[in-house]
Amino acid sequence: MLKRAKTWGPGVLLLAPTIILVGVFVYWLIIENFRVSLTNQHTAKPSNKYVGFENYTNLLADPNFQHSLWNLLILTIVFLGGTLIFGFLWAWLLEQPAKGEGFFRSVYLFPMSISFIASGVVWRWLLSSLQTTQPGGERTTGLNRLLDSVGLGFMQNDWWSNPTWGIAAIAVPAIWQLSGYVMALFLAGFRGIPDELREAARIDGCTEWKLYRHVIFPQLSPVMLSAIIIIGHMSLKLFDLIRAIVPDANTYDVQVPATMMWVKYIGSDYADAAAIGMILLVLVAIVVIPYLMYTSRAEKR
Amino acid sequence: MRRRLSLLAGVAALGLTLAGCGGGGDSTASDTTNPKDATGKVGVFTWWADGSEKAGLDALVGVFNKDYPNLTFDNLAVAGGAGSQAKSVLAAQLKAGNPPDSFQAHAGAELQDYIDADQIEDLSGFYKDNDLTSQFPKDLIDRLTVDGKIYSVPSNIHRANVVWANVEVLKKAGLDPTKPATDLDGWFADMDKIKASGTIPLSVAGSWTQVQLFENILLSSLGSDGYNGLWDGKTDWKSAEVTTAIEAYKKALSYTNTDRDSLSDWAPATQLVQDGAAAYNVMGDWAEAKFEQDGDKSGVDYTYFATPGTQGVFDFLADSFTLPKGAPNPGGAKAWLTTIGSAEGQTAFNKVKGSIPANTTADTSDFSEYQQSAIKDFGQDKIVSSLAHGAAVPVAWLNDLSTAVSKFGGDQDVAGLQDSAASIAAKYAK
Numbered sequence: 001m002l003k004r005a006k007t008w009g010p011g012v013l014l015l016a017p018t019i020i021l022v023g024v025f026v027y028w029l030i031i032e033n034f035r036v037s038l039t040n041q042h043t044a045k046p047s048n049k050y051v052g053f054e055n056y057t058n059l060l061a062d063p064n065f066q067h068s069l070w071n072l073l074i075l076t077i078v079f080l081g082g083t084l085i086f087g088f089l090w091a092w093l094l095e096q097p098a099k100g101e102g103f104f105r106s107v108y109l110f111p112m113s114i115s116f117i118a119s120g121v122v123w124r125w126l127l128s129s130l131q132t133t134q135p136g137g138e139r140t141t142g143l144n145r146l147l148d149s150v151g152l153g154f155m156q157n158d159w160w161s162n163p164t165w166g167i168a169a170i171a172v173p174a175i176w177q178l179s180g181y182v183m184a185l186f187l188a189g190f191r192g193i194p195d196e197l198r199e200a201a202r203i204d205g206c207t208e209w210k211l212y213r214h215v216i217f218p219q220l221s222p223v224m225l226s227a228i229i230i231i232g233h234m235s236l237k238l239f240d241l242i243r244a245i246v247p248d249a250n251t252y253d254v255q256v257p258a259t260m261m262w263v264k265y266i267g268s269d270y271a272d273a274a275a276i277g278m279i280l281l282v283l284v285a286i287v288v289i290p291y292l293m294y295t296s297r298a299e300k301r
Numbered sequence: 302m303r304r305r306l307s308l309l310a311g312v313a314a315l316g317l318t319l320a321g322c323g324g325g326g327d328s329t330a331s332d333t334t335n336p337k338d339a340t341g342k343v344g345v346f347t348w349w350a351d352g353s354e355k356a357g358l359d360a361l362v363g364v365f366n367k368d369y370p371n372l373t374f375d376n377l378a379v380a381g382g383a384g385s386q387a388k389s390v391l392a393a394q395l396k397a398g399n400p401p402d403s404f405q406a407h408a409g410a411e412l413q414d415y416i417d418a419d420q421i422e423d424l425s426g427f428y429k430d431n432d433l434t435s436q437f438p439k440d441l442i443d444r445l446t447v448d449g450k451i452y453s454v455p456s457n458i459h460r461a462n463v464v465w466a467n468v469e470v471l472k473k474a475g476l477d478p479t480k481p482a483t484d485l486d487g488w489f490a491d492m493d494k495i496k497a498s499g500t501i502p503l504s505v506a507g508s509w510t511q512v513q514l515f516e517n518i519l520l521s522s523l524g525s526d527g528y529n530g531l532w533d534g535k536t537d538w539k540s541a542e543v544t545t546a547i548e549a550y551k552k553a554l555s556y557t558n559t560d561r562d563s564l565s566d567w568a569p570a571t572q573l574v575q576d577g578a579a580a581y582n583v584m585g586d587w588a589e590a591k592f593e594q595d596g597d598k599s600g601v602d603y604t605y606f607a608t609p610g611t612q613g614v615f616d617f618l619a620d621s622f623t624l625p626k627g628a629p630n631p632g633g634a635k636a637w638l639t640t641i642g643s644a645e646g647q648t649a650f651n652k653v654k655g656s657i658p659a660n661t662t663a664d665t666s667d668f669s670e671y672q673q674s675a676i677k678d679f680g681q682d683k684i685v686s687s688l689a690h691g692a693a694v695p696v697a698w699l700n701d702l703s704t705a706v707s708k709f710g711g712d713q714d715v716a717g718l719q720d721s722a723a724s725i726a727a728k729y730a731k
Binding site for chain 2: 064127128130131134135140158161246247248250252253255264265268
């Protein structure tokens with residue numbers, strides 16, 4: 001008995017603080033949040049009347065919330081697509097034998113070291129919605145000014161202020177920031193493919209395209225999957241970048257569930273805020289859980 | 302071992318109960334404390350962290366330190382987001398039963414949330430002791446009173462229906478700056494002339510300033526009674542008058558700068574008027590402090606007038622201070638509130654902040670020309686509560702309506718805005 005305690009005792013002691021802290025500050029708070037989301041606590045006045053899933057059904061029927069979910073979908077698609085395309089392209093370019101790989105690797109990876117809040121402040125300026133052709137256009141800054149001065153004035157647009165597609169403009173800085181990370185993932189993937197495989201394929205008479213199509217891409221798919229999971233769940237939780245670029249949290253054009261949760265919380269609508277939090281948690285879980293299951297199965301094999 | 306554990310658990314449980322008591326508040330203790338005898342620190346929570354607001358707070362603290370040398374002022378200001386940052390911090394502290402000695406809130410409906418949550422003390426007795434009821438205007442007292450009780454002491458009064466205009470731009474468009482339009486149609490006609498002269502007629506910034514513009518147009522189009530009725534259910538949001546008002550708002554938006562959503566706060570929009578890039582800006586009278594600080598001369602560089610169609614109406618908001626339940630130093634807090642309410646404190650504060658004193662006995666002889674005119678108007682005008690600044694409706698109502706107004710900025714769907722405003726009113730009106 002004592003002997004066995006000696007083997008697992010220190011381990012348990014070492015882990016206990018973490019387990020307790022995670023238990024309280026993650027799992028207990030999730031449960032508490034879920035409890036609040038079932039009450040009718042819509043004002044600062046304390047209220048613990050349980051209304052079941054009414055808050056959820058009301059939210060899902062609310063056109064404003066549907067709009068925020070739609071925005072989230074556009075944001076995720078553009079963000080994911082952009083980072084995958086650029087990440088892969090850069091990794092593929094760096095994978096070619098060329099000089100200065102280390103330098104370019106750092107250049108592409110660098111934006112990731114900046115926080116969303118800090119880059120958001122700069123991108124707010126870059127994504128100025130005013131166009132040079134509009135009244136007051138001489139005040140405009142950032143990309144619109146740049147496009148105008150290089151003779152591409154027709155490409156100016158209102159960026160995130162567009163009611164329908166504005167949210168896609170928020171994805172631009174996000175892509176800028178995380179493409180380097182996806183590049184690093186893909187580069188590691190490329191490096192993990194032994195040269196012997198490529199040589200064997202070339203000896204068998206493969207064209208370069210067939211080599212990629214049948215030898216390299218299949219081996220990159222686990223990397224691709226991790227990239228999708230990581231970028232996807234970041235996109236679902238994206239809050240700080242939007243808050244930094246858009247001055248007012250309650251701006252309809254770029255409302256996503258995370259910013260809507262903030263607005264509800266500030267307005268003392270704790271039940272709705274908690275319900276939005278739970279919906280976000282479920283959305284992230286939908287992305288992450290299949291991946292966790294996949295990896296745990298892969299590890300068992 | 303086991304005994305020691307249970308002892309520990311007992312102590313912990315006791316600690317929790319005690320903390321619970323502290324949070325619940327002991328209302329009798331604060332009534333017996335005389336502010337004159339109070340000592341220690343007084344923690345005051347505001348969102349006045351810079352600019353004219355910080356300068357005003359400093360002036361107020363100067364008076365406080367002179368009146369109460371035994372007390373130390375502890376500045377708990379939280380900056381950012383027109384108070385939204387501060388409000389979230391405050392909400393968390395109040396919920397945790399850890400209130401400051403006094404905190405800032407807009408007078409009116411915004412205070413209702415704290416009253417409903419049983420977080421602030423009834424100050425009716427304090428008003429009686431200090432004879433404040435006779436020193437504050439009756440209209441203001443009415444708006445502060447909830448079920449016969451008063452819960453806060455106002456430090457100042459702001460006006461939200463003021464148009465600030467660039468004199469030179471108006472002259473260039475052939476308009477007389479001393480004769481502003483008196484109704485919306487006339488104002489729009491002026492804006493057409495300004496547009497033709499090549500300047501943006503009206504500047505506006507992000508969501509909350511759009512709500513303030515919307516509020517001004519509603520007030521102008523519906524009149525003060527119709528406007529008040531929107532918040533107490535006497536005016537039907539679905540009526541034809543409201544449709545006309547929203548159409549007018551749509552028209553007003555068509556004269557504004559297209560990059561409104563990307564301007565970070567009210568100040569860049571007012572700056573456009575100062576720079577001559579825009580002719581008009583509808584803003585509260587804190588803009589006066591900005592013009593003054595930037596060295597602009599009233600009548601020469603800029604001019605101001607009540608939003609056309611709202612002459613004789615004072616769209617009011619006021620900052621006020623409270624005594625939270627369970628405040629650590631209620632005597633000190635009362636001392637602070639005494640300074641806030643006093644004529645001397647109000648003079649020092651408002652002189653710098655650009656607003657006008659709520660206390661009618663305050664000395665305003667060396668106030669600016671705008672402030673003098675606002676004082677005169679406040680004395681004789683009809684008073685209505687501002688929507689955008691938490692005076693007319695509770696925060697949740699304002700939030701939902703702000704979302705609808707922000708949406709309208711994109712789709713310009715008049716019927717859509719009217720429908721959502723009506724259903725929001727139905728959800729929150731009592």
